[in-house]
Amino acid sequence: MVLRLNVEQKKYNGSVPDVVPSTNYPGDGSTAWGEAATIIPWNVYLHYGDKEILVRQYDSMKAWVDYMRGEDKKYGDKYLWQSGFHYGDWLALDGNIQGGVYGATDPFLICSGYYYYSTNIVAKAAEILGKTEDARYYKELASKIHEAFIREYFSPAGRLCVDTMTAYVVVLYMGLTPDFAYENVCKGLLKKLKKNRYHLNTGFVGTPYLCRVLSENGMNDLAYHLLMEKGFPGWLYEVLMGATTVWERWNSVMPDGKISGTEMNSLNHYSYGSIVEWMYRNMLGIRPCEEGTGFKKFILAPAPNYQIAHAKAILRSAAGKIESQWEIKEGMLNMRFAVPFDSEAVIVLPDVCKDSLDLSQQGILTAEQNGKNVELKVQSGIYEFSYIPTTPYRKIYSIDSPMEELKANEKTRKILEEDYFSYCPKLPFEKELYTLEELLNGPFTNLPYEQQRALDARLREVE
Structure with a gap:
């Protein structure tokens, strides 16, 4: 598919058509959808470690960023993408029309966020492929986009000027939150969740990153809460309505069991199924590394929470079978990891002091205390740990509680x-x-x- 995408881009001056192979459908150039040109080959490279995907797709990746740069130049040359039609945060529930398709997040904020994100990817791909001049050019371009984005969308006091759940998610996930605004952005996201009674209202752009952003920015309990939400909207709402696949809309099936509509209403859709990536990446902590692609080097940084008593994941990676599992039992946190042959990993044990651990297991190379966590550099092998967390894994009540x-x-x-x-x-x-x-x-x-x-x-x- 990515090879075919490259062919189709040549018909559209580097833009990515809405449908590949392109037929009589005229749409093209929408942010997030067009990022298939950059994000897919980059993630294939991260997970499999084969530079050939970057070699084959480099012209396509570059063409998409060059297309965005061309649109930017046409409309003010501000290092922002603020023109054209975009699906934006498609099917988000914060739009103004009940049952409508357009979310409330400014689509040009999303455009400019992806403009920066994809430019960064191309800069890294160019460096990996030894294209020194391109690497320098796209790195500088990304820096200018970053500066322009902060000027455009943040107040001098650090407030994000677009107040939606997805806007906060985009700036946190894509590295577009300046240090002076970080606390306000996290508080802003928490406030939006509270105002929505701790329910999400994100669409196709915000949802894939929402739980990741929560877990990685001090709100891990809310990520679990959203996963376990039984009411509408939520993943378990779908399960309790009899779903065996993930729906296109949060309300594809209404509480009375009726289909909410027959136009564009798939009952087997990829987008909100992105929660599974959060399960592997954050709940169980299996993460690829740019320094050792194909899982030759990787990170195991699980984020347990009291709302689930135990969890286990197996990933059959390019380097071999990786396992991560944990259990919360009688105040103890029990963890087990498997690192495949000829691979290295950094195991991040949460909420523990190094002195309380048994570090005599064969294969542990180094151990360092990093804040509340301990980071272990390990070789291939099986590793098991049991300890009482320094932060109790229980429900925390606060004035933020309902x-x-x-x-x-x-x-x-x-x-x-x-x-x-x-x-x-x-x-x-x-x-x-x-x-x-x-x-x-x-x-x-x-x-x-x-x-x-x-x-x-x-x-x-x-x-």
């Missing part, structure tokens, strides 16, 4: 009675407001920030 959840727990309700209900016995607007934090800052109920922080600390201690 109010109904806090009221349902005897211990947290008692804290509320002592610290809050005595101050404000009635809760106006409880139906409209969802989390305790929203209620604490609502009309007629606002609590001073110092008391909010103290209340939050007490709630977090509840086991």
Whole structure:
């Protein structure tokens, strides 16, 4: 398919047609869909370690980025892509029209994000293939896009100017969040989730990256929560509705069992099935490395969570069978990894002190404490670890918790009675407001920030 894509691009001045092979359908040049030219060959190279895919597809990869650069030059030469039709965050639920197809995220933010992302990929591919001048050119271009993106979409105080779940996901995932804005961006994403009652509303662009971004930016519990969501929209909603495949729309089948529509409504679609990548990459932590493609070198960095008691993954990689599994039992975290012959891995053990580990196992080359985690460089072999995590793997209550959840727990309700209900016995607007934090800052109920922080600390201690 990627070879055919290259042929079709030549008919469109480097643009990628919406349908390959192209027929009578006229569409082309949509961001995210066109990234098939860069992201597919790059990921094939990462996972299989064969440079031939880059050799064959380099002209195609370069042509797509050059097409975006040409569109950029046509409309202001701002190092941003802000022209043309784009599907954007297709089928996201935050659009203005019920049952509509267009999400609320500014499509030009998405365009410019992918413009940067694909340019970076081409720069790396050029360097790998020894194309020194191209590598320098595309690296410089990526840098200029990065600078222009930050000027365009971030305020000087670090606020992202497009306030949607997918916008926060895009800038975090694609490396477009400046240091001065990082905290605000993470808070912004959390706020969007809270406002949506901890349900996602992302579409084809935001969903594949959403749980990855949450797990890799201090919100791992929310990634698991979204996976385990039984209501609409969510993956388990589909399962409980009888789905054996992943749907194209979050509401392909309605709660009453009826099909939501017969136009563009596949019951077997790839896009939201991307959650499985998060399971392998974050839940179990199996990640390829650019320094040792084809899993000759790779990372094992699982991110366990109390919402699932145990998990196991097997990946039959180009280097051999890789295994990662963990279990949370009686306060202990038990982990087991398998690294194939003639490969190396970095095992990242979460929430542990190096001194508490048995590091006498054969094949461990180095061990370093990195914050709350321990990083082990290992050779091929089987590795097993059991320890009590420094951070308990249990449900954490806080002022970000839903109010109904806090009221349902005897211990947290008692804290509320002592610290809050005595101050404000009635809760106006409880139906409209969802989390305790929203209620604490609502009309007629606002609590001073110092008391909010103290209340939050007490709630977090509840086991």
